Each structure stands twice: as C-alpha cells, then as structure tokens.
Amino acid sequence: MPVSNQYVYDLDRQHVFHSWSTQGNLNPLVIAGGRGCELWDYDGKHYLDFSSQLVNTNIGHQHPKVIEAIKAQADTLVTIAPATANLMRGEAAKRILAHAPEGFSKVFFTNAGADANENAIRMARLFTGRDKILSAYRSYHGSTGAAIVATGDPRRVPNEYARGHVHFFNPYLYRTEFHATNEEEECERALQHLHRVIECEGPGAIAAILLESIPGTAGILVPPKGYMEGVRALADQYGILLIFDEVMAGFGRTGKWLALDNFGAKPDLITFAKGVNSGYVPAGGVMISKPICDYFDTHFFPGGLTYSGHPLAMAAIVATLDAMAEERIVDNARQIGQEVLAPGLTKLAEKYPLIGEARGIGLFWALEFVSDTKAKTPLAGPIVAEMKSALIQRGLLTFTVENRLHVVPPCIVTAAQVGDALAILDEVIRVFSEKYAGR
Incomplete structure (x- = not known):
C-alpha cells in the first residue's frame, strides 16, 4: 500500500497515546520528511518550521x-x-x-x-x-x-x-x-x-x-x-x-x-x-x-x-x-536574531495592539498576546490555538503556550526564511487583531 497522510493519521489515532493531551480531542499534523528548516507531508505540502519542534532541532532537520x-x-x-x-x-x-x-x-x-x-x-x-x-x-x-x-x-x-x-x-x-x-x-x-x-x-x-x-x-x-x-x-x-x-x-x-x-x-x-x-x-x-x-x-x-x-x-x-x-551556526543564530528576527518581531508588536510584548534574544523569542494592552488581559488560549491553526494552514509551524507564540526557528535559518515567516505572521496577526483586539 502506498503511504498517505490519511493512513498515517489513522494509524496514529488507533494506536498512539499522546503526551499532555485529552486523547479524544487530538488532530495531529502528519509529517513525512524534512530538510533544514522545512518539513513536508505525504501530499507534498511544505511547512517552515519555526518551532524547532519542541525547541530542539537547533541544527535543523536531517543535517x-x-x-x-x-x-x-x-x-x-x-x-x-x-x-x-x-x-x-x-x-x-x-x-x-x-x-x-x-x-x-x-x-x-x-x-x-x-x-x-x-x-x-x-x-x-x-x-x-x-x-x-x-x-x-x-x-x-x-x-x-x-x-x-x-x-x-x-x-x-x-x-x-x-x-x-x-x-x-x-x-x-x-x-x-x-x-x-x-x-x-x-x-x-x-x-x-x-x-x-x-x-x-x-x-x-x-x-x-x-x-x-x-x-x-x-x-x-x-x-x-x-x-x-x-x-x-x-x-x-x-x-x-x-x-x-x-x-x-x-x-x-x-x-x-x-x-x-x-x-x-x-x-x-x-x-x-x-x-x-x-x-x-x-x-x-x-x-x-x-x-x-x-x-x-x-x-x-x-x-x-x-x-x-x-x-x-x-x-x-x-x-x-x-x-x-x-559552519558557524551559533554566529548565524546571533546575527539573524539581532539583525532580522528581533527587528521584525518588534515592528509587529508596534503595529498590532494584540501583541502586548515581544521579547527574546538570539533565535529565542516570544510574542505575548493580550486582548487589552492597558490591562494586559491575556488573550484566551482557544483564540491562540485558532491562530496557530491559521499559521499552519499558511505553512508556518509555531510553538504556542497559553497566550504566547514562541518564535524559535532552527539556528541555521536564513534571513530570507525569517522574512517569509514574518510575512505570514503579519498576515495572520492582522486578521486576529481586527477580530479580537480590545475585546
């Protein structure tokens, strides 16, 4: 049988018990392979990995x-x-x-x-x-x-x-x-x-x-x-x-x-x-x-x-x-972080009231979302989960916790890849800001 997204998904749901989860509510993303900062599924859909999975693939996939x-x-x-x-x-x-x-x-x-x-x-x-x-x-x-x-x-x-x-x-x-x-x-x-x-x-x-x-x-x-x-x-x-x-x-x-x-x-x-x-x-x-x-x-x-x-x-x-x-990968993390990622996330925070704070160092950053910037009211978790789904649909994998989105790409990431990720973040956060800021 040829392997497909559906086959792998069904296999997982029938036999795999997942961590930190209510098992009946799961909808796991199917991944078939990867290289560098990219992953893909069996249907050929590609994803830019800005989660480094659980913030661990510092050298990228399949080095x-x-x-x-x-x-x-x-x-x-x-x-x-x-x-x-x-x-x-x-x-x-x-x-x-x-x-x-x-x-x-x-x-x-x-x-x-x-x-x-x-x-x-x-x-x-x-x-x-x-x-x-x-x-x-x-x-x-x-x-x-x-x-x-x-x-x-x-x-x-x-x-x-x-x-x-x-x-x-x-x-x-x-x-x-x-x-x-x-x-x-x-x-x-x-x-x-x-x-x-x-x-x-x-x-x-x-x-x-x-x-x-x-x-x-x-x-x-x-x-x-x-x-x-x-x-x-x-x-x-x-x-x-x-x-x-x-x-x-x-x-x-x-x-x-x-x-x-x-x-x-x-x-x-x-x-x-x-x-x-x-x-x-x-x-x-x-x-x-x-x-x-x-x-x-x-x-x-x-x-x-x-x-x-x-x-x-x-x-x-x-x-x-x-x-x-x-390959001077640590130097790359410092340079890309300082010169590309930090300025880009800071601009997003200045642009959208949904972002209470952008903070981080190197390629270790978080956006904290709030529904009210003055009161610093945390944006509800289900809304952040909805935002994560919207990012995945556009091909960007992120790491979210409570009201935060962590931006943590592999340390080999390029300036062009950060630019692509920032453009997707800008698009999605704009839509959610219009819908949820000030509520």
Missing part, C-alpha cells in the same frame, strides 16, 4: 553530517553498557565541556532533559547533605518525578509526589509580582523576595537553587541585568548549590554556545539536552564542576541509566557540535 555520523556509529557499535569506556562517549563529553565555564570537569549522560534535572538534584542533595530544592514558579524542568515538581507551571499540581520542593517568583517585568516599574527595580525586588524565601525555608535545609538560564516554556523571560549574579551571591552566602537548566536555551539558541554565557554567573551544575544533538537520538546530561566531581571520587553515586551515553546519541552529539563550530 547530512549528523546523519552520516549516526550511520557510521551503527556500523561500528550500536550499543554498549554505560560502565564501559567508549570512544564516542568520551569525545562527546570532551566537546560539551569545551563550552562549559572554567572549572567543569565531567559529564553524566542521561536520556533527556528531565532525567538530567533529576540527577542534578540528586547530586546536589548528596553533596550538601540537605534536602530542599528551590525553583521558580515560571519554569519547566521536565515531566518525571522530581523534575515535574520542580517545575513551577500548573502542570505540576496533579503530579506532586516528590518531596522537598519550594517555589519562588522569578523576574518578569511585563507581569511584575513586585510592583516594579523598570528592570532595575524588578531585579532588586526579585532578589529580595528570593532572599526572604531562603531565610524562611531555612538556609541550612536548602541543597540547591534550580533555574533555567532563560525560562523557555514559561515565556522566554530573559533575566534583567544583575539577577543571575545576585542569585549566585545568595547561593554562596548560604552554601547552596546553583543549578542552571540549559535544556532548552543551550547550544546556540540564544546566539551563544550556552545561554549562561549572556550573564556573569557561574553555576555548580549545568543540565542540557535538546540542542546538544538536535534530538536526532535522545540524549541529555549534567555538566559537573570539579568540587562535586572530587566529592564523588570518594563517595558512592546511587544513580544510573541503561542508556547513559548511548553510542548513537554520542555520535550525534560529536557530529552536531563539530558541524555547529565548522
């Missing part, structure tokens, strides 16, 4: 060097236990650490970002002998046991089975919790709030503060100047470890190798996944600073995964990071 590396590794050794020494695992760790801050010496490999955060939390508790983990309400750290409870957004509520998690408000000037009028006030008051949470929870009980370097799913909230450095100072003051979650923001997304490179704070542990090999083969991990590595030289680490450092995933990491360096 030939990465595909070839996976094939070559499959011919050599397709799998091996994590207790062995393996060439690709060592080379992957070496390349990852080349982009870490000074003082990081080893990598613990996981299957994805969620279990990377799980293991960073485990390391912090073992190293400090403390239990509590502080994380932000506006955050997402994964859907496994401790990671989903560390997550701040409401999806954690039906999943709160892990112990010892406390949340605080991170900076978000557009919807400030601190009655701030500018970034400086927001930073100062957010740090004071965090300080009080630390004091009230008992500094001697807190193992770590877990923060996304730039919160992604929560709205691409670039921290104000001085905030990350202030959190580092508070952690140092009370002997608390600092974990930066780079799962979504790392490896080129912000126009730098790691999002933390945009700030002056150095963490003790760094979690990663997604962009490290664009999700070609599932992989994640924890970059570990030397003091913590030294501790586990003489203390048992009670954790492990069957597929930790899987050879196919490691080969994909090596090829991805090499290709990103050789």
